[in-house]
Structure formats: structure tokens, C-alpha cells
Amino acid sequence: MVPLFFSLGNLLQLMVIRDSEAHLDGQSILTKTFSIFGDMALRDPRQSKSKEGTLHLERINDPEYYGFLTFQEPGKGFTYTDD
Template sequence: MKPIFFTIANNFHLMAIPDTEAHFNGHPVISYTYSLFVDEAKSNPSQALAKESTLHLEKINDPNYLGFIAFETPANVFSYTSGQQALTPEQIDEIIEHLTLIRDNPALWKLMDNL
């Protein structure tokens, strides 16, 4: 999936790589995960290519890996699992707010596709 580039407080540049997984063990639950990395290449999508193929399949040793945030529906529950670096609770909240804004506003998807 196409990476999402954004900046949070203190000019902290991030790249989020979305992934979706469905679980049907008696009831449907869809997990939307976003693997988070420090965006050192300043919104260059090619940096995501090497990272996409290993998401959550094995331990990620990339020093820019910040972990992942999982959103589960229909319960609207989220969780954060840290990576090589850990985010602060404030950073996690800001990232969740940003990703929720994007998820809830499909018009923003078109804007991001045109970047």
C-alpha cells in the first residue's frame, strides 16, 4: 500500500505504511495497522519499497522503525507496539488523531494521491 507521509509536533517527520488484515473467528474483526518509520528521505516513496515486504512477518531491525499502531473495527480499539525506537504517549495520540482524520475523510485520500 502507498505510504503516508506527515509531520507531528517538533517537526518530527514520519512515514506510515498501511496494512489490512481480517480475522473471522466467530465474528468479523478487521485490523488496520500502520507501521511507523522516521521519514529521513523527506516524503520519498521509494524508501518504503524495502520495508513493505517484511511488515510484521519478522523482527524489524531498521533503526528508523518506530513500531506500529493497530486500529480494530468494529470496536474502534487501537494499540501501539514499539519498534527500535519508542514513541511518547503524546506522539502516539497525535499520530492516532492524524491517521483517524485520514481514515474518516476519503477526500483526503485523493489529495494524497496527487502529491
């Protein structure tokens, strides 16, 4: 996945990676999740390659991992889950 980069003020740089989707039974997916990491490589997209392998582990031990966002059906809201 292509990472998205955000700046919150001048101090916090974030990299957001969309988690992969699985269409197991042909139903459309109504929930999308995005993992959030600190952007330590200053917008270098190559840093996401090492992060993508850990996205679905039960416990992520990466010190740059901040949690994930879950978006429900379009327009229905979202939640943030910290690690």
C-alpha cells in the same frame, strides 16, 4: 501500498505504511495495522519499497522503524506497539 506522511511538530517526520490484508476465509477484516517509520527521505514515496518487504517479520532491525498502530473495528479504538 502507498505510504502516508506526517509531521509532528518541526522535528519528527513519519512515514506510515498500511500492512497488507488477507481474507483467508471470506470474513471481513476488523483489525487493520499500520507500520510506522521515520521519514528520512523527506516524503519520497520510493523509500517505502524497501520497507514493505520487512513489515511482517518477527523482529524488524530497521533503525527507522518505530512500531505499529492496530485499529480495531471502526470506532472501537486503537493501540500503539513500539519495537
